[in-house]
Amino acid sequence: MITQVSDSLYSQLIKTYGGNLPSAEPRSLDEIRKQAFERFKSTGFPTVKNEDWKYTNVQPLISQHYELDAEPSLVAVDLDGANIPQLDAYRVVLVDGKYHAGLSDTVDMPGLSIMPIDQAFERLCFAKYFAEFADKTDNPFVTLNTALFTAGLFIEVGKNTQLSKPIHVIYVSNARQPVFNQVRNLYVISTFAEAEIVESFVTDPQAARSLNNQVTEIVVREGAKFQHYYLQTAASQGSYLNHTEVYQEKHSLYNNYNCTFPGPAFVRNNINVRLGDSEVESHLYGVTLTADNQFVDNHTIVDHIHPHCESYEWYKNITQDTSTAVFNGKIFVRPDAQKTNAFQQNNNMLIGEKSAVYTKPQLEIFADDVKCSHGCTIGQFDNEALFYLRARGISEAQARVLLVHAFAFDVTSRFANTVVREYVEHLVEEGL
Amino acid sequence: MLSIKNLHASVDDKEILKGLSLEVKAGEVHAIMGPNGSGKSTLGNVLAGREAYEVTEGEILLDGKDLLELSPENRAREGVFLAFQYPVEIPGVSNINFLKTALNEIRAYKGLPPLEAREFLNRVKEKQKLVEFDAKLANRSLNEGFSGGEKKRNEIFQLAMLEPKLGILDETDSGLDIDALRIVARGVNQLRSQENAFIVITHYQRLLEYIVPDFVHVLYKGRIVRSGTKELALELEEKGYDWIKETVDAEKAV
Numbered sequence: 001m002i003t004q005v006s007d008s009l010y011s012q013l014i015k016t017y018g019g020n021l022p023s024a025e026p027r028s029l030d031e032i033r034k035q036a037f038e039r040f041k042s043t044g045f046p047t048v049k050n051e052d053w054k055y056t057n058v059q060p061l062i063s064q065h066y067e068l069d070a071e072p073s074l075v076a077v078d079l080d081g082a083n084i085p086q087l088d089a090y091r092v093v094l095v096d097g098k099y100h101a102g103l104s105d106t107v108d109m110p111g112l113s114i115m116p117i118d119q120a121f122e123r124l125c126f127a128k129y130f131a132e133f134a135d136k137t138d139n140p141f142v143t144l145n146t147a148l149f150t151a152g153l154f155i156e157v158g159k160n161t162q163l164s165k166p167i168h169v170i171y172v173s174n175a176r177q178p179v180f181n182q183v184r185n186l187y188v189i190s191t192f193a194e195a196e197i198v199e200s201f202v203t204d205p206q207a208a209r210s211l212n213n214q215v216t217e218i219v220v221r222e223g224a225k226f227q228h229y230y231l232q233t234a235a236s237q238g239s240y241l242n243h244t245e246v247y248q249e250k251h252s253l254y255n256n257y258n259c260t261f262p263g264p265a266f267v268r269n270n271i272n273v274r275l276g277d278s279e280v281e282s283h284l285y286g287v288t289l290t291a292d293n294q295f296v297d298n299h300t301i302v303d304h305i306h307p308h309c310e311s312y313e314w315y316k317n318i319t320q321d322t323s324t325a326v327f328n329g330k331i332f333v334r335p336d337a338q339k340t341n342a343f344q345q346n347n348n349m350l351i352g353e354k355s356a357v358y359t360k361p362q363l364e365i366f367a368d369d370v371k372c373s374h375g376c377t378i379g380q381f382d383n384e385a386l387f388y389l390r391a392r393g394i395s396e397a398q399a400r401v402l403l404v405h406a407f408a409f410d411v412t413s414r415f416a417n418t419v420v421r422e423y424v425e426h427l428v429e430e431g432l
Numbered sequence: 433m434l435s436i437k438n439l440h441a442s443v444d445d446k447e448i449l450k451g452l453s454l455e456v457k458a459g460e461v462h463a464i465m466g467p468n469g470s471g472k473s474t475l476g477n478v479l480a481g482r483e484a485y486e487v488t489e490g491e492i493l494l495d496g497k498d499l500l501e502l503s504p505e506n507r508a509r510e511g512v513f514l515a516f517q518y519p520v521e522i523p524g525v526s527n528i529n530f531l532k533t534a535l536n537e538i539r540a541y542k543g544l545p546p547l548e549a550r551e552f553l554n555r556v557k558e559k560q561k562l563v564e565f566d567a568k569l570a571n572r573s574l575n576e577g578f579s580g581g582e583k584k585r586n587e588i589f590q591l592a593m594l595e596p597k598l599g600i601l602d603e604t605d606s607g608l609d610i611d612a613l614r615i616v617a618r619g620v621n622q623l624r625s626q627e628n629a630f631i632v633i634t635h636y637q638r639l640l641e642y643i644v645p646d647f648v649h650v651l652y653k654g655r656i657v658r659s660g661t662k663e664l665a666l667e668l669e670e671k672g673y674d675w676i677k678e679t680v681d682a683e684k685a686v
Contacts, residue, residue, distance in 0.1 A: 382520075382522075384520050385520050385522045387482055387483070387504060388516065388519070388520040388522070389522075389525075389530070389534075390481075390503070390504040390505045390508070391480050391481070391504050391505075391507075391508055391513075391514055391516075392508055392513075392530070392534040392590065392594065393505050393508035393509045393534045393535075393537050393538040393541070393594065394505060394530075394533055394534050394537055395505050395537060396503070396505065398533060398537065399505075402522075402525050402529075402530070402533065403522070403525070405524065405525070406522055406523060406524025406525045406573075407524065408524075409523070409524030410524070
């Protein structure tokens with residue numbers, strides 16, 4: 001399928017990287033990149049004719065011009081937007097996708113490795129896991145990322161290691177000219193390790209437009225536990241395509257808390273969780289609060305492959321003004337995945353009269369002894385509740401805050417980290 | 433304290449109140465009785481400022497201030513409190529957080545600083561005792577999972593916490609068993625003072641045995657057609673609303 005070869009970004013990429021992909025040792029990576037690039041060349045960027053991109057038109061993003069491999073700007077970086085009050089964490093900062101040692105904490109904890117991904121190419125687990133998961137999907141942005149990424153983060157939490165505090169990864173857009181960033185991460189949570197990673201996306205107020213195509217592969221090994229937070233708080237000049245591919249081994253736990261707030265013009269998150277063995281547990285929570293003309297799309301896949309696994313997914317969207325939110329929740333229960341317990345719930349509150357929500361629960365169940373339930377609601381402010389609160393002296397604005405908090409409560413109350421939870425509740429309040 | 437003059441109000445272009453006048457002075461309890469559809473609840477909702485009710489004529493003054501000019505929240509801050517006939521359940525909003533927000537917004541309106549946490553909790557305890565409302569509030573959502581009686585008691589508890597000038601009880605007795613009724617009435621009686629006033633809207637005389645009113649008004653077809661003392665309620669109980677309907681309709685026919 002050849003699509004719109006006339007895209008400015010597409011032709012720019014082909015012209016720049018045609019026979020000239022980023023290269024480094026080992027050779028095996030070169031081969032992976034080459035194949036990925038060929039795949040991308042044949043598919044091109046997705047269009048709205050593709051079911052997975054039906055409501056998500058990337059054409060306006062890719063018809064613009066970007067600097068492809070911009071040198072990091074040397075101007076000061078404003079990180080205030082990423083500060084989470086009271087959060088004691090190892091801080092890791094990526095400026096325009098590139099690891100910034102000066103702004104990052106030096107982590108000296110046995111069993112924990114954090115480094116720029118290009119320094120991890122020689123590692124055994126890199127060879128074992130890189131491009132093993134995300135590239136099995138048919139997301140053209142993943143193949144593009146595999147072919148062309150030059151920066152990103154490698155985190156390995158060693159066997160039996162329990163992190164005493166979370167890792168706070170901050171992605172800041174800082175470039176003063178329009179850039180196309182491709183960040184590639186690989187996180188390996190080793191057997192019986194426990195980790196918590198909080199990822200913030202922010203924009204320096206001076207930054208120009210940016211398009212960010214990020215791919216994160218995560219392996220949660222046997223008996224490991226991983227709490228993973230996404231806090232999307234970038235500004236309107238930022239557009240994000242963020243693909244997260246999680247592979248879980250036996251007895252592991254993966255919790256994803258995916259929060260998006262007013263700001264970035266365009267956000268597309270793909271969060272795919274493969275429950276790769278039996279007795280695996282996964283939780284996906286999402287809070288999306290949109291404003292102005294924002295577009296936020298969350299596509300998730302929960303893939304039950306083996307028996308006796310449990311997944312629990314709850315996404316809440318609150319749309320204001322003329323913004324749009326998309327939710328697509330796929331749950332696969334493969335023929336072997338007997339005794340699966342899968343739950344999915346998506347609730348939407350349309351505040352803006354001209355805002356829109358597209359939601360699609362998509363359950364494909366091939367096993368016969370399972371428990372799967374899902375629900376989906378679309379509603380507005382409850383005027384009775386609003387009047388009740390106002391009749392007690394609470395201002396209309398404050399009453400709205402209380403009601404949106406209440407709406408998000410099913411999700412925010414599940415946050416394991418109370419400091420992050422308070423921060424998120426504060427952002428909800430600010431975003432209204 | 434409250435002065436209602438020639439009040440006309442309608443819902444969906446249907447006129448419900450057709451020239452209602454009422455004077456309530458500080459320290460008084462007025463009962464509003466009347467058959468179904470006479471406009472009792474409309475009066476409560478108009479006083480509280482519910483948007484669906486449109487006032488087409490007349491005025492409402494609270495200590496000289498024009499209530500109709502004020503938003504629902506500002507009416508509450510000026511001291512109007514409507515105990516709802518059907519209190520709303522709001523999952524996710526905690527009782528305590530709700531009360532603290534309400535109390536502090538009312539205090540801020542009056543130029544007072546927010547209550548200290550301890551002061552607030554002491555007050556919660558004291559008022560819970562007053563209305564014998566021992567539900568655990570701290571971790572529960574507003575009215576969620578409350579029984580009918582608990583919801584009504586929670587209304588009176590909120591009234592006790594917010595100390596309004598004018599309390600309007602909209603059919604607070606409906607759905608209450610006799611014990612809950614006594615408790616609610618006892619709470620209201622303890623809150624009565626020379627500084628505040630109550631309007632008790634009820635269909636039955638029963639509640640008025642416990643909350644003894646200074647005046648009883650009978651509402652019919654959107655107007656007060658009879659006013660008297662508590663004996664009027666007894667007479668109504670005995671003769672039924674048909675008696676009112678017949679005599680009033682007969683007077684009109686003349």
